[in-house]
Amino acid sequence: MxxxxxxxxxxxxxxxxxxxxxxxxxxxxxxxxxxxxxxxxxxxxxxxxxxxxxxxxxxxxxxxxxxxxxxxxxxxxxxxxxxxxxxxxxxxxxxxxxxxxxxxxxxxxxxxxxxxxxxxxxxxxxxxxxxxxxxxxxxxxxxxxxxxxxxxxxxxxxxxxxxxxxxxxxxxxxxxxxxxxxxxxxxxxxxxxxxxxxxxLPIVAEKPPAARVDGPLRIVFVSRLNPMKGLDLLLRSLTLTQATITLDVFGNSEDLKYVQDCQELIDELPVNVRCTLHGSIAPESVRGIFAEGDVFVFPTAGENFGHVIAEALSVSCPVMCSDVTPWSDVLRQAGCEVLGSRDPQEWSIAIESFAALSPHEVRERRRAAGAAFDCWSQVxxxxxxxxxxxxxxxx
The missing domain is CATH 3.40.50.2000 (Glycogen Phosphorylase B;)
Structure with a gap:
C-alpha cells in the first residue's frame, strides 16, 4: 500500500x-x-x-x-x-x-x-x-x-x-x-x-570499582586529534586550574599542525597538571582506558552520534561534554556536566568542581553514568x- x-x-x-x-x-x-x-x-x-x-x-x-x-x-x-x-x-x-x-x-x-x-x-x-x-x-x-x-x-x-x-x-x-x-x-x-x-557495545554497563584509588583527578581524552574534537580547549582550560590533575590523551594524530599546537599548550601547563600523549590505541582497548579514568572531558565542536561517549558510559565513566551532541539529555540524566560555552574559563570551573568531589561522590557519579547507559541501551x-x-x- x-x-x-x-x-x-x-x-x-x-x-x-x-x-x-x-x-x-x-x-x-x-x-x-x-x-x-x-x-x-x-x-x-x-x-x-x-x-x-x-x-x-x-x-x-x-x-x-x-x-x-x-x-x-x-x-x-x-x-x-x-x-x-x-x-x-x-x-x-x-x-x-x-x-x-x-x-x-x-x-x-x-x-x-x-x-x-x-x-x-x-x-x-x-x-x-x-x-x-x-x-x-x-x-x-x-x-x-x-x-x-x-x-x-x-x-x-x-x-x-x-x-x-x-x-x-x-x-x-x-x-x-x-x-x-x-x-x-x-x-x-x-x-x-x-x-x-x-x-x-554491551546492553548493560560495566559496574564502577568499589573504591577510588587516592590521587589526582584522572581525566581521559580519547578521540582523533583534530580541531573538531577540542583538545586545545581542554588544555587551555587546564592552564587555569588549581587542582592536581593527570590528563591522558589517546588518539590518532590526524592533523599534525594541530597536534604541534597542542604540544605547545602542553608545554605551558602549570606544575599541578601532568599531561601524556599516548598516541592511537586499538579499538578493543578504548573501554578499558575509560574504566581507569575518573572522567572523560570532551569539548567537541559537534558530533553526529559520538560513539566514544557511548563507550565511556558503558564502563560507568562520567562524561563532561559540550552541548552539540545527541547525548546531552542522557548525560544530564547521569548528572554529567553539559556545557554550552567554548570559553576555557567555564570548562576550568567545571573541572575544578569535579576535582573537588569526594571519593564517594566520584563513585556515585560513575554509578549514575552506568545507569544512564543502561537506560539508553534498552530503548x-x-x-x-x-x-x-x-x-x-x-x-
Missing part, C-alpha cells in the same frame, strides 16, 4: 553496496569505523551487503593486513579493499562492485572524493544501473564541521547541487539535529531517514536504516 492509499508493486532493495574510506581492520578513523562495522553486522537477514573500501588506514602508506583488490569474506560480509591511490586499481574495484548489481549505494561520507563524490557522479551517468542512493554525511554538515576549510566545502556543495547530484537521494541522519543540519544545506523538502547509529532504536529505506514510504 502506498502512502496515498493506492496499491502498487514495490521493488524492495535487498543488495546494498557500502562505500567507505575506512573499514576494519583500519582503526585510525576512530568511532565512525566501529559504528559502520556495527551497521554492516546488523543488517536485516534478507539483505546482502557489500563493502568497497581502502586497503590503507587513515594517513598510512603501508597497506592493511588484508589481500588487496579482490573480494574477501569478512564476518559474513563481502569486502573489497581497493588500492585507491592507484587509479587503475581503484577503477577496477568500482567495476567489481558494478558487476554485483547493487540496488542501493550507501555512502559513509559526503565530502570524500573517492568513496562518495566520484561514485555518485558515476551513478548520475548510469554506471550503477539506477541504484538508489542512501548517503550518511556523518556530521559533515554540522556548524563546527563546516567552519573547518569552509570555502572548499562551500564550493563542493555548490558544484554538487549544480550537477543535480542531490536530486532523488535519501540521507541517513544519526539524530534529529543532524537531519536539521542536512536540510539547512539542501532544503526543507530533503528526504532524511533518522536512525541512531548502531553499536556493538528500542527502531528498524535498521536499510529496512527503513525498503519501506514504501521511502522508496
Amino acid at each position: 502506498s502512502p496515498d492509499g493506492s496499491t502498487r508493486t514495490m521493488n524492495v532493495p535487498t543488495k546494498f553496496a557500502v562505500f567507505a574510506p575506512l573499514f576494519p581492520p583500519a582503526t585510525l578513523g576512530g568511532g565512525p569505523i566501529r559504528t559502520l562495522k556495527a551497521l554492516v553486522d546488523s543488517v536485516p537477514t534478507d539483505t546482502q551487503t557489500l563493502v568497497f573500501t581502502s586497503d590503507r588506514d587513515m594517513g598510512q602508506s603501508n597497506p592493511l593486513p588484508v589481500r588487496s583488490n579482490e573480494w574477501l569474506a569478512i564476518d559474513g560480509v563481502q569486502v573489497y579493499y581497493g588500492t585507491a591511490s592507484s587509479l587503475r586499481s581503484y577503477l577496477r574495484g568500482l567495476g567489481e562492485v558494478r558487476k554485483e548489481r547493487p540496488e542501493v549505494t550507501y555512502y559513509n561520507s559526503f565530502f570524500n572524493p573517492r568513496f562518495s563524490l566520484f561514485p555518485q557522479l558515476l551513478g548520475r551517468i548510469g554506471f550503477w544501473r539506477g541504484a538508489q542512493i542512501l548517503l550518511a554525511p556523518r556530521g559533515e554538515f554540522g556548524r563546527g564541521a563546516l567552519a573547518i576549510r569552509p570555502l572548499k566545502k562551500r564550493i563542493a556543495v555548490a558544484v554538487y547541487k549544480m550537477l543535480g547530484l542531490h536530486r532523488g537521494i535519501a540521507w541517513h541522519a544519526s539524530s534529529v539535529n543532524e537531519a536539521e543540519d542536512i536540510r539547512a544545506v539542501f532544503g526543507e523538502t530533503t528526504r532524511v531517514l533518522v536512525r541512531e547509529d548502531e553499536t556493538s 528500542d532504536k527502531g528498524e535498521h536504516v536499510f529496512a527503513l529505506l525498503a519501506r514504501s514510504a521511502f522508496v
Whole structure:
C-alpha cells in the first residue's frame, strides 16, 4: 500500500553496496569505523551487503593486513579493499562492485572524493544501473564541521547541487539535529531517514570499582586529534586550574599542525597538571582506558552520534561534554556536566568542581553514568536504516 492509499508493486532493495574510506581492520578513523562495522553486522537477514573500501588506514602508506583488490569474506560480509591511490586499481574495484548489481549505494561520507563524490557522479551517468542512493554525511554538515576549510566545502556543495547530484537521494541522519543540519544545506523538502547509529557495545554497563584509588583527578581524552574534537580547549582550560590533575590523551594524530599546537599548550601547563600523549590505541582497548579514568572531558565542536561517549558510559565513566551532541539529555540524566560555552574559563570551573568531589561522590557519579547507559541501551532504536529505506514510504 502506498502512502496515498493506492496499491502498487514495490521493488524492495535487498543488495546494498557500502562505500567507505575506512573499514576494519583500519582503526585510525576512530568511532565512525566501529559504528559502520556495527551497521554492516546488523543488517536485516534478507539483505546482502557489500563493502568497497581502502586497503590503507587513515594517513598510512603501508597497506592493511588484508589481500588487496579482490573480494574477501569478512564476518559474513563481502569486502573489497581497493588500492585507491592507484587509479587503475581503484577503477577496477568500482567495476567489481558494478558487476554485483547493487540496488542501493550507501555512502559513509559526503565530502570524500573517492568513496562518495566520484561514485555518485558515476551513478548520475548510469554506471550503477539506477541504484538508489542512501548517503550518511556523518556530521559533515554540522556548524563546527563546516567552519573547518569552509570555502572548499562551500564550493563542493555548490558544484554538487549544480550537477543535480542531490536530486532523488535519501540521507541517513544519526539524530534529529543532524537531519536539521542536512536540510539547512539542501532544503526543507530533503528526504532524511533518522536512525541512531548502531553499536556493538554491551546492553548493560560495566559496574564502577568499589573504591577510588587516592590521587589526582584522572581525566581521559580519547578521540582523533583534530580541531573538531577540542583538545586545545581542554588544555587551555587546564592552564587555569588549581587542582592536581593527570590528563591522558589517546588518539590518532590526524592533523599534525594541530597536534604541534597542542604540544605547545602542553608545554605551558602549570606544575599541578601532568599531561601524556599516548598516541592511537586499538579499538578493543578504548573501554578499558575509560574504566581507569575518573572522567572523560570532551569539548567537541559537534558530533553526529559520538560513539566514544557511548563507550565511556558503558564502563560507568562520567562524561563532561559540550552541548552539540545527541547525548546531552542522557548525560544530564547521569548528572554529567553539559556545557554550552567554548570559553576555557567555564570548562576550568567545571573541572575544578569535579576535582573537588569526594571519593564517594566520584563513585556515585560513575554509578549514575552506568545507569544512564543502561537506560539508553534498552530503548528500542527502531528498524535498521536499510529496512527503513525498503519501506514504501521511502522508496
